[in-house]
Amino acid sequence: MFAIGFIAFFTTSVNFLIVLLVIVTLDAISVVFLHECPLTLMEKKYLGITSSEMRDDFFGRAGIMYKCDHTYEKQIELLINVWIIIATKCLSVMLLQMFNVKLFDASSIYTSL
Numbered sequence: 001m002f003a004i005g006f007i008a009f010f011t012t013s014v015n016f017l018i019v020l021l022v023i024v025t026l027d028a029i030s031v032v033f034l035h036e037c038p039l040t041l042m043e044k045k046y047l048g049i050t051s052s053e054m055r056d057d058f059f060g061r062a063g064i065m066y067k068c069d070h071t072y073e074k075q076i077e078l079l080i081n082v083w084i085i086i087a088t089k090c091l092s093v094m095l096l097q098m099f100n101v102k103l104f105d106a107s108s109i110y111t112s113l
Contacts, residue, residue, distance in 0.1 A: 001039065001051070008086050014097075017090040021083060028079040037075045052078075 008020055031037045043050040052071055055078075059065070 004082075008089065012093050014090055014093055017086055017093065020086050021090070024079055024083045024086065028076065028083070031072065031075050031079065035072050040071070040075065 004020055004023060007016055011017065027037065027039070034041075037052075040050045040052055052074060056074070
């Protein structure tokens with residue numbers, strides 16, 4: 001999950017972003033089929049707490065409450081949001097490339113392969 005976020009944040013390669021979209025889509029499909037995210041199941045088994053539970057706790061302390069207690073729906077919502085963010089970045093990069101706008105960064109963080 002950290003690698004997906006890191007790659008999505010720093011890459012400007014459309015190919016890398018499309019691969020991330022496929023990975024997030026496969027995770028969303030597995031949530032639908034299994035009614036729980038396989039990564040969440042592994043977190044619960046090995047760490048004792050899941051990122052979903054930590055997110056619920058954070059939102060609860062911030063005063064944001066969900067009316068539904070189904071983890072399934074929260075995971076689907078998160079995956080849809082991540083998918084939309086990656087797709088928006090992918091479309092933005094394609095739009096910039098279409099108009100020949102060069103993404104320049106002095107430290108070369110955003111240099112594409």
